[in-house]
Amino acid sequence: xxxxxxxxxxxxxxxxxxxxxxxxxxxxxxxxxxxxxxxxxxxxxxxxxxxxxxxxxxxxxxxxxxxxxxxxxxxxxxxxxxxxxxxxxxxxxxxxxxxxxxxxxxxxxxxxxxxxxxxxxxxxxxxxxxxxxxxxxxxxxxxxxxxxxxxxxxxxxxxxxxxxxxxxxxxxxxxxxxxxxxxxxxxxxxxxxxxxxxxxxxxxxxxxxxxxxxx
Amino acid sequence: xxxxxxxxxxxxxxxxxxxxxxxxxxxxxxxxxxxxxxxxxxxxxxxxxxxxxxxxxxxxxxxxxxxxxxxxxxxxxxxxxxxxxxxxxxxxxxxxxxxxxxxxxxxxxxxxxxxxxxxxxxxxxxxxxxxxxxxxxxxxxxxxxxxxxxxxxxxxxxxxxxxxxxxxxxxxxxxxxxxxxxxxxxxxxxxxxxxxxxxxxxxxxxxxxxxxxxx
Numbered sequence: 001x002x003x004x005x006x007x008x009x010x011x012x013x014x015x016x017x018x019x020x021x022x023x024x025x026x027x028x029x030x031x032x033x034x035x036x037x038x039x040x041x042x043x044x045x046x047x048x049x050x051x052x053x054x055x056x057x058x059x060x061x062x063x064x065x066x067x068x069x070x071x072x073x074x075x076x077x078x079x080x081x082x083x084x085x086x087x088x089x090x091x092x093x094x095x096x097x098x099x100x101x102x103x104x105x106x107x108x109x110x111x112x113x114x115x116x117x118x119x120x121x122x123x124x125x126x127x128x129x130x131x132x133x134x135x136x137x138x139x140x141x142x143x144x145x146x147x148x149x150x151x152x153x154x155x156x157x158x159x160x161x162x163x164x165x166x167x168x169x170x171x172x173x174x175x176x177x178x179x180x181x182x183x184x185x186x187x188x189x190x191x192x193x194x195x196x197x198x199x200x201x202x203x204x205x206x207x208x209x210x211x212x213x214x215x
Numbered sequence: 216x217x218x219x220x221x222x223x224x225x226x227x228x229x230x231x232x233x234x235x236x237x238x239x240x241x242x243x244x245x246x247x248x249x250x251x252x253x254x255x256x257x258x259x260x261x262x263x264x265x266x267x268x269x270x271x272x273x274x275x276x277x278x279x280x281x282x283x284x285x286x287x288x289x290x291x292x293x294x295x296x297x298x299x300x301x302x303x304x305x306x307x308x309x310x311x312x313x314x315x316x317x318x319x320x321x322x323x324x325x326x327x328x329x330x331x332x333x334x335x336x337x338x339x340x341x342x343x344x345x346x347x348x349x350x351x352x353x354x355x356x357x358x359x360x361x362x363x364x365x366x367x368x369x370x371x372x373x374x375x376x377x378x379x380x381x382x383x384x385x386x387x388x389x390x391x392x393x394x395x396x397x398x399x400x401x402x403x404x405x406x407x408x409x410x411x412x413x414x415x416x417x418x419x420x421x422x423x424x425x426x427x428x429x430x
Contacts, residue, residue: 172420
């Protein structure tokens with residue numbers, strides 16, 4: 001099966017399962033039912049069973065999943081069983097924030113360098129982080145065989161940055177630039193949207209207002 | 216029905232549907248089937264029908280959904296039919312990036328102010344944005360009846376910031392601080408995780424490597 005055959009929505013849930021498993025293992029939970037996994041994630045138990053079934057049979061009927069075993073399998077399926085080398089293009093506020101966030105919270109990735117048009121004007125307190133000029137991009141990608149990039153550049157230069165990345169072998173791009181970008185068939189782009197979570201949060205802020213109010 | 220009865224996973228998909236509808240309306244599409252909505256979102260058609268059925272009957276069997284009508288209904292359900300006033304606490308790189316992102320891309324929210332422990336050292340090029348000291352927090356929240364806050368403060372002060380927000384009437388918090396926070400039953404917290412999207416992207420970067428290689 002090609003990796004692209006699993007629906008995107010399923011693939012997006014895999015890291016959510018992983019995060020829950022990490023937290024369960026820290027609490028010494030060894031076995032978990034899909035019902036409890038459902039309570040922790042908000043997805044239905046049926047959905048969870050269907051999602052995992054795309055990749056194999058990991059649970060025991062009537063018992064549940066072994067947390068460590070399932071975690072190890074998920075790491076391998078997602079591709080997090082070894083560190084992935086990534087680069088960040090654009091080192092403004094968002095690039096800095098995302099780089100710092102992933103350096104401290106995402107053990108599965110290794111940010112090998114960041115790129116900006118003004119590297120000499122930039123500084124960072126992230127240890128060992130290399131800030132390169134855009135001209136260095138082909139050389140760095142080639143040296144480390146980088147396949148994954150995160151871009152936080154302005155909308156009007158996003159397409160040319162993406163073209164440069166693709167020409168040099170990048171095949172997966174997380175795009176924070178607020179614009180649509182075009183890529184060849186073999187390249188996967190995910191357009192990140194930092195507004196979505198705030199919008200669904202607003203739903204919950206309204207709870208009281210929608211109730212009838214006492215006179 | 217209490218707003219909390221719809222599963223969280225359903226509520227989180229509503230803004231995704233909204234985004235697709237916005238884009239369809241911009242392209243003058245008037246009617247859309249759940250099959251096409253499925254292709255655009257990556258969720259199954261069945262899932263989409265089930266999600267929307269929580270809130271009412273919006274489509275016509277065999278025809279589909281009227282895009283403008285469904286958009287209007289979704290705006291009202293989520294609570295985006297009027298602008299929501301929000302505040303941002305913590306104005307470092309992440310706070311600045313998120314504020315700018317929402318000011319430019321999220322017409323449904325009005326960021327009425329940001330807070331930081333060092334307001335005098337901060338500056339911003341976002342027009343009309345007020346930067347306050349933490350001491351001003353109760354006054355500003357009260358004046359504008361703010362219910363929604365985004366926090367991007369360091370982990371070790373997150374709980375005390377949240378306590379202050381809750382004491383002053385905030386009921387929905389988007390937490391970017393990398394720590395768990397405790398709130399009373401009536402307050403909704405969503406822990407944002409900027410590492411998840413990058414992790415699911417890595418899945419797609421591996422496609423070629425997992426294929427057998429020609430000799």
